[in-house]
Amino acid sequence: MDTIYEKIADIVGTNYVSNAAEELYLYSRDQGVQQARLPDYVVMPNSTEEVQKIVALANEEKIPIVPMGGALVLSGLTIPQKGGIVLDMKRMNHILEVNEKSHYAVVEAGTAQGMLQAYLKKHHPKLKHSVPDAPPVATIAGNIAIHGSGHLSQSEGGFHTEMVTGLEVVLATGEVVKLGSCSTVPKWFSRAPIPDLAGLFMGWNGTTGVITKVGLKLFPSPKLKDVIMFMTEDVDSIPDILFKIIDTEMAEDIAFFVSPKPAYFDGFQLIMISVVANSEKEMKLRLELIHESVREYMDSKEAGFLPLPPYMKVKLLDAPQKNLSEFADIMKGGGFEYVGAIMPVESIPEAYRAGLEITSKYGITYSMGARVVGRGSCVMFYYAYPFNRADSENMKTVAKALEESNEKALEIGGIPWKTEISGQQLILNRMEPETYKMMTEIRKLLDPNGIMNPGNWEVQS
Amino acid sequence: MKKEYADIIHRCFRCGWCKLPTNYQDFNCPAYLKYRFETFSSGGRMWLLRAWLNGDIQTSERLQQIFFSCVTCKNCVEACALPNIKDKLVDIFIAAREDLVEQGTVPPPVRDYLKAMSISGNPYKKPQAERGAWAEGLNIPRYTDEEYLFYVGDVGSYDEVGMKMARSVATLLSDTGVSFGILGEDETSDGNDVKTLGEAGLYEHLAKQNIDILKERGVKKIITLSPHGYNAIKNEYPNAGGTFEVYHYTQVLGLMMNDTMPKGTLNKKVTFHDPCYLGRWNDEYWAPRFALGSIPGIELAEMDRNMKNALCCGGGGGNFFTDILGTGEDSAAQVRVKEAVETGAEILAVACPICYKMLDDAIKAENLEEKIRVMDVAEIVNESRK
Numbered sequence: 080m081d082t083i084y085e086k087i088a089d090i091v092g093t094n095y096v097s098n099a100a101e102e103l104y105l106y107s108r109d110q111g112v113q114q115a116r117l118p119d120y121v122v123m124p125n126s127t128e129e130v131q132k133i134v135a136l137a138n139e140e141k142i143p144i145v146p147m148g149g150a151l152v153l154s155g156l157t158i159p160q161k162g163g164i165v166l167d168m169k170r171m172n173h174i175l176e177v178n179e180k181s182h183y184a185v186v187e188a189g190t191a192q193g194m195l196q197a198y199l200k201k202h203h204p205k206l207k208h209s210v211p212d213a214p215p216v217a218t219i220a221g222n223i224a225i226h227g228s229g230h231l232s233q234s235e236g237g238f239h240t241e242m243v244t245g246l247e248v249v250l251a252t253g254e255v256v257k258l259g260s261c262s263t264v265p266k267w268f269s270r271a272p273i274p275d276l277a278g279l280f281m282g283w284n285g286t287t288g289v290i291t292k293v294g295l296k297l298f299p300s301p302k303l304k305d306v307i308m309f310m311t312e313d314v315d316s317i318p319d320i321l322f323k324i325i326d327t328e329m330a331e332d333i334a335f336f337v338s339p340k341p342a343y344f345d346g347f348q349l350i351m352i353s354v355v356a357n358s359e360k361e362m363k364l365r366l367e368l369i370h371e372s373v374r375e376y377m378d379s380k381e382a383g384f385l386p387l388p389p390y391m392k393v394k395l396l397d398a399p400q401k402n403l404s405e406f407a408d409i410m411k412g413g414g415f416e417y418v419g420a421i422m423p424v425e426s427i428p429e430a431y432r433a434g435l436e437i438t439s440k441y442g443i444t445y446s447m448g449a450r451v452v453g454r455g456s457c458v459m460f461y462y463a464y465p466f467n468r469a470d471s472e473n474m475k476t477v478a479k480a481l482e483e484s485n486e487k488a489l490e491i492g493g494i495p496w497k498t499e500i501s502g503q504q505l506i507l508n509r510m511e512p513e514t515y516k517m518m519t520e521i522r523k524l525l526d527p528n529g530i531m532n533p534g535n536w537e538v539q540s
Numbered sequence: 541m542k543k544e545y546a547d548i549i550h551r552c553f554r555c556g557w558c559k560l561p562t563n564y565q566d567f568n569c570p571a572y573l574k575y576r577f578e579t580f581s582s583g584g585r586m587w588l589l590r591a592w593l594n595g596d597i598q599t600s601e602r603l604q605q606i607f608f609s610c611v612t613c614k615n616c617v618e619a620c621a622l623p624n625i626k627d628k629l630v631d632i633f634i635a636a637r638e639d640l641v642e643q644g645t646v647p648p649p650v651r652d653y654l655k656a657m658s659i660s661g662n663p664y665k666k667p668q669a670e671r672g673a674w675a676e677g678l679n680i681p682r683y684t685d686e687e688y689l690f691y692v693g694d695v696g697s698y699d700e701v702g703m704k705m706a707r708s709v710a711t712l713l714s715d716t717g718v719s720f721g722i723l724g725e726d727e728t729s730d731g732n733d734v735k736t737l738g739e740a741g742l743y744e745h746l747a748k749q750n751i752d753i754l755k756e757r758g759v760k761k762i763i764t765l766s767p768h769g770y771n772a773i774k775n776e777y778p779n780a781g782g783t784f785e786v787y788h789y790t791q792v793l794g795l796m797m798n799d800t801m802p803k804g805t806l807n808k809k810v811t812f813h814d815p816c817y818l819g820r821w822n823d824e825y826w827a828p829r830f831a832l833g834s835i836p837g838i839e840l841a842e843m844d845r846n847m848k849n850a851l852c853c854g855g856g857g858g859n860f861f862t863d864i865l866g867t868g869e870d871s872a873a874q875v876r877v878k879e880a881v882e883t884g885a886e887i888l889a890v891a892c893p894i895c896y897k898m899l900d901d902a903i904k905a906e907n908l909e910e911k912i913r914v915m916d917v918a919e920i921v922n923e924s925r926k
Contacts, residue, residue: 404555404622408553468551
């Protein structure tokens with residue numbers, strides 16, 4: 080008899096724990112090119128109390144535990160490197176509170192981005208949250224655990240972790256802690272003014288604890304939306320153009336992208352600008368100011384706005400955009416993975432050229448681009464490479480291209496985001512030793528038995 | 541596994557769009573909603589199927605449960621992000637079941653259902669002679685040269701709720717002067733659910749038997765009680781040599797409501813549950829709504845998940861008979877009736893005998909009898925005429 084299985088089943092019920100070959104197979108891998116590693120159990124808790132008991136058991140038995148949200152990270156962060164328990168959080172998907180007067184929501188960690196979107200649309204149509212480009216089953220807490228960003232990251236303050244107003248976390252030793260204002264008063268409005276402990280769990284990829292609840296900022300949802308597309312062939316002008324548009328403070332979302340397909344797009348640098356407004360008059364003014372900001376480029380005939388047919392506008396205004404998932408089928412192979420490097424806006428031309436060099440070297444197709452974060456303090460620059468899942472050689476080639484993209488991103492002053500273990504090693508090799516030492520000591524303090532997503536963010540010999 | 545399917549299985553990215561309706565409201569794949577493991581989502585099923593075909597996963601009871609828990613509702617087809625594979629998803633799952641059936645490795649309830657269909661010609665193991673018993677006392681002629689054949693199917697012929705529904709529809713058709721007859725004891729199962737459960741050979745046998753008798757009797761136009769029968773006869777029988785003009789009964793009612801139908805008034809708030817085999821499988825969303833909306837006094841309230849986003853009752857793909865999904869608070873039917881109650885409707889209207897039974901049972905399981913009751917569209921029209 081598997082006593083661990085029995086003990087877990089006592090906590091969540093037999094329907095929500097599995098050590099069957101089918102679940103172990105599927106939870107051993109993600110959609111990217113990282114190597115599969117089998118878990119021993121897949122467990123689906125339904126409450127903080129259940130998470131607490133499972134983590135306490137894992138800690139007592141020294142069993143690794145890997146929290147998992149939407150299973151869409153692509154870079155292997157929820158692949159259990161050392162076996163143990165994969166904690167699928169998607170049963171914990173209740174929207175606990177929407178405070179319309181104070182513009183925040185409190186949700187359980189497994190709440191899907193799409194479900195919160197749908198809920199707000201129905202019950203609080205004047206409010207919205209920042210939606211990532213990931214499919215709508217991506218979870219709120221999953222995106223917090225990886226420092227994700229989304230369609231309000233340009234205009235509303237940056238990464239999704241910067242939009243968090245509070246957390247509830249189960250520590251590796253089994254205690255439940257509340258972080259932010261909710262630790263002191265029964266409201267989830269802010270992480271300030273008390274010492275900010277939430278940072279110990281945000282962006283840590285589940286290596287310090289299990290996030291069970293999230294307080295999240297909500298933003299106004301103006302009724303009118305439009306999208307315009309600016310185009311140039313000169314990549315060196317992109318940072319300047321981006322800042323001209325950013326500085327108008329008229330755009331909600333600004334994203335730069337290039338793609339060799341369709342063929343007529345090849346060589347064009349495109350900037351997608353989303354604009355929202357409460358009235359036609361406001362929309363007109365916003366669009367005019369954006370046009371005015373790039374007037375010198377238009378007058379020089381070096382760049383201009385691309386006319387967009389209505390059907391394309393509808394697609395581009397969707398958040399998230401469904402056609403991003405279609406990229407996985409470019410090679411008729413059901414896969415893509417990307418390096419998303421956080422870097423300064425000024426690095427875009429160099430990052431773009433590096434991408435062209437890498438894709439040419441490996442003979443692979445690509446999509447590259449960047450989303451502006453935090454009014455231009457940085458961008459998330461992505462190198463996305465599709466692959467054919469049925470072609471192992473093609474997958475190996477893409478894995479090499481991803482690794483080289485990680486290296487290049489660091490070389491030009493960026494830092495790979497939600498990166499694979501190999502990318503983490505590259506970062507740790509460059510990190511100030513005292514910073515890494517502090518990270519390690521914090522982890523030891525929070526997780527004395529090293530059960531939380533082990534294998535990640537550890538210098539490997 | 542057909543090559544055309546085997547060649548594309550690896551193209552599923554497992555991005556998870558298939559779990560949700562297009563408005564993202566909640567999980568809309570009944571198997572995933574119930575079990576919540578990634579393995580029970582359409583994407584998970586695609587990846588497991590590939591692993592199984594590659595020999596990385598062996599046939600097991602769990603694998604059978606995963607494949608046979610799909611209710612073929614086509615939410616995944618509607619929501620999938622990949623235009624080049626989405627239309628084939630359910631066909632692929634049915635093909636996987638065919639492989640399991642061929643191996644003789646199916647869950648016991650599937651085995652028992654297919655055995656009953658082979659031996660008795662119906663899942664209830666009842667005598668063929670009783671197929672027309674539902675019509676007793678209604679004076680419906682056996683089909684000779686009437687304009688329409690009313691095709692009832694297994695659930696309408698043998699299940700208590702289905703029989704009640706068949707009588708409602710037949711009564712309404714008779715009262716409205718529609719010229720129709722039935723096959724009674726000469727009717728054969730339409731085979732729709734046999735096909736979706738992967739027994740292609742038995743389905744072909746049943747279809748041929750039906751087509752032969754329909755042709756022999758000179759049937760040209762058919763009205764079906766069940767959307768499942770409607771789907772089989774309309775879309776599958778032509779491939780087996782049987783082409784007929786096929787209507788679901790709500791389509792006929794929809795046509796009659798404006799002129800020939802004597803209507804009364806019914807002051808009730810009603811919400812309509814779209815049957816998957818009428819809606820997503822056959823793109824018919826308006827006929828039942830038109831029929832209901834034509835009744836003076838009825839206030840139609842839509843559930844948040846409606847039409848292409850409707851949550852299946854959980855009875856499709858043979859699950860009504862095999863109950864692989866089972867009951868419980870996360871079962872599709874129980875979730876669906878709670879959603880219906882949220883609209884404030886007193887009547888949950890259905891157009892399928894399987895949905896009727898599934899949702900009726902769910903109302904009881906959820907103790908919602910005081911708040912809402914299930915009625916089929918014909919029953920509602922009849923009620924308005926009292």
